[in-house]
Amino acid sequence: MQITVTVNDVEYTRDVDSRLLLVHFLRDTLGLTGTHWGCDTSNCGVCAVWLDGKPVKSCTVLAVMAHGHTVRTVEGLERNGSLDPVQEGFVACHGLQCGFCTPGMMMTARWLLDHNPDPSDDEIREAISGQSCRCTGYENIIRSVRWAASHEKEAAPQ
């Protein structure tokens, strides 16, 4: 069937199989390979994107369910050539090793800071609790999110 989905402010119309998952639509149909696919059990969270402004695991959503809706992926974090503070935080605090979980972590972190600009460590841990990182032990991811929160606070108009 034909679907139209707005991804990172660009409207795409494509013919898709009704069983196609959103993660595969993004990666294979649109070529947006920043969103990763890491399991068959909906456990790892590396596939997290925003659907109408809310984080979802894109392996649990059919592409046809996104018809008429908006999706934001990690490719949509950078604006006008500038990295999002969350991306800068992951660079500054070494929040990644292999990077496989990183796109999903960043999308969740961005959503968290948009709704809670000064989260505690426990709130950060809870926000990313649906996502697995096999490398970092999570400490540097939490530091990265804190870095982004404090830099956004400094940059905010007083």
Ligand code: FES
């Ligand atoms: S790919 Fe593992 S939760 Fe989606």
Ligand code: FES
């Ligand atoms: S950095 Fe390797 S899985 Fe998180």
